[in-house]
Each structure stands twice: as C-alpha cells, then as structure tokens.
Amino acid sequence: MSDPVLIVAESLKDRARAALGSRNLILVGLMGAGKSSVGRIVAQQLGIPFVDSDAEIEKVSRMSITELFAAYGEEEFRALETRVMKRLLKNGPRVVSTGGGAFINDRTRKHIKKGGVSIWLKAELDVLWERVNKRDTRPLLKTENPKQTLENLMNARYPIYELADLTVLSRDVRKELMAEEVLKAVIDSRTESAA
Numbered sequence: 001m002s003d004p005v006l007i008v009a010e011s012l013k014d015r016a017r018a019a020l021g022s023r024n025l026i027l028v029g030l031m032g033a034g035k036s037s038v039g040r041i042v043a044q045q046l047g048i049p050f051v052d053s054d055a056e057i058e059k060v061s062r063m064s065i066t067e068l069f070a071a072y073g074e075e076e077f078r079a080l081e082t083r084v085m086k087r088l089l090k091n092g093p094r095v096v097s098t099g100g101g102a103f104i105n106d107r108t109r110k111h112i113k114k115g116g117v118s119i120w121l122k123a124e125l126d127v128l129w130e131r132v133n134k135r136d137t138r139p140l141l142k143t144e145n146p147k148q149t150l151e152n153l154m155n156a157r158y159p160i161y162e163l164a165d166l167t168v169l170s171r172d173v174r175k176e177l178m179a180e181e182v183l184k185a186v187i188d189s190r191t192e193s194a195a
C-alpha cells in the first residue's frame with residue numbers, strides 16, 4: 001500500500017516544479033541563512049540543476065573566496081559576481097544559491113529579478129551567528145567583533161532583501177523541512193498570482 005505521507009511529499013514537489021516552470025529559483029539572504037545547503041536540497045527535490053554562485057566564482061577564478069577578497073578586494077569580487085550571476089541566470093530552470101552580498105548589488109539584483117523567482121531566507125541574528133562562527137571562510141566577518149559586524153550587515157541589508165519575491169523564515173529546524181517550506185512558498189506565490 002502506498003504511504004500517504006510520501007504521496008503528499010511527492011505532490012508538493014510536483015506542484016512546486018510546475019509552479020516554477022522554466023524560471024530559475026534564486027536564494028538570497030545573509031551569511032548563514034542556509035542558501036547553499038537548503039538550495040542544494042530544493043534542487044534535488046525539484047529534479048533540476050543546482051548551482052552555488054560562490055562555488056562557480058571559485059571555479060572560474062581558481063581561487064577561494066577568501067583569496068579573492070585578499071588579492072583583489074570586495075569591489076572586484078562584486079564585479080565578478082555580477083558577471084557570473086548574469087551567466088548562470090541565462091537558462092532555466094535552475095536553483096541558484098547566491099552569496100549574501102549578491103542581491104545587495106544593484107546590477108546583480110537586476111539580473112536576479114529578470115532571471116527568475118527570488119526567495120529570501122530570513123533569519124534572526126543568533127541563528128546566523130551560531131552557524132557562521134564555526135567557520136572562517138567569510139572574509140567580511142574577519143573583524144574584531146564579527147557578531148557586531150553581522151548585526152550591522154543585517155541592519156543595512158534587510159530592507160533590500162525585502163525586495164525579494166518571496167520570504168521564508170530560516171530557523172533551527174531540519175534543512176529538509178526548510179526546503180519543503182521553500183517549495184510551499186513557490187506554490188503559494190503561483191496560486192496567489194493566478195487568483
């Protein structure tokens with residue numbers, strides 16, 4: 001006999017896939033929100049390709065994000081990020097996880113807006129902090145008081161992330177559950193725009 005829970009889950013994926021069509025799904029939000037890890041699961045569930053813009057930037061530059069910031073500075077990194085995002089968004093459907101600053105950059109945000117459905121993974125400071133303080137791969141947080149830096153970035157960036165098409169609250173629940181909430185948000189947005 002088929003499991004009713006599995007049937008519901010299957011239909012969620014199918015409905016989200018149909019709602020997305022040939023558009024890209026672009027995850028935006030601050031460092032630690034779960035864009036890279038949740039985005040990968042969402043893509044698997046939808047059965048479409050996944051790409052992480054930071055990983056792609058590292059591939060084309062053959063440098064790590066930390067090395068890029070150290071060698072060329074943030075401005076050059078943003079210029080490269082804009083170019084890479086423009087290219088990644090040309091064909092859909094894909095799930096594209098961005099680096100936290102991508103949507104803040106006016107030019108990159110225009111490409112994202114044109115390239116598909118943007119979804120903000122919104123999280124509280126303590127949730128983000130617990131996640132990012134375990135690793136030292138984020139050059140912007142190499143400051144004397146990284147938690148304060150993260151809070152400053154929150155204050156500066158949250159009004160801009162609000163411009164995303166959809167928002168999902170990123171909490172300390174299983175990543176699979178976060179991915180399901182992303183799928184539901186995609187379905188709801190389609191239902192609302194059709195109503």
Ligand SMILES: Nc1ncnc2c1ncn2[C@@H]1O[C@H](COP(=O)(O)OP(=O)(O)O)[C@@H](O)[C@H]1O
Nearest residue numbers: 031032033034035036037131171172173174175
């Ligand atoms: N829902 C979650 N619950 C627990 N840990 C999470 C969750 N989402 C992400 N993480 C962890 O937080 C860290 C940052 O996640 P990541 O996907 O790299 O975020 P981002 O790409 O937005 O900076 C990773 O170690 C990841 O495993």
Ligand SMILES: O=C(O)C1=C[C@@H](OP(=O)(O)O)[C@@H](O)[C@H](O)C1
Nearest residue numbers: 030031032054099100101138139
């Ligand atoms: O917020 C930012 O400006 C950045 C976020 C990072 O990506 P994650 O958000 O995936 O950590 C990475 O692109 C770079 O360190 C800059």
Ligand SMILES: [Mg+2]
Nearest residue numbers: 035036098099
């Ligand atoms: Mg990431």
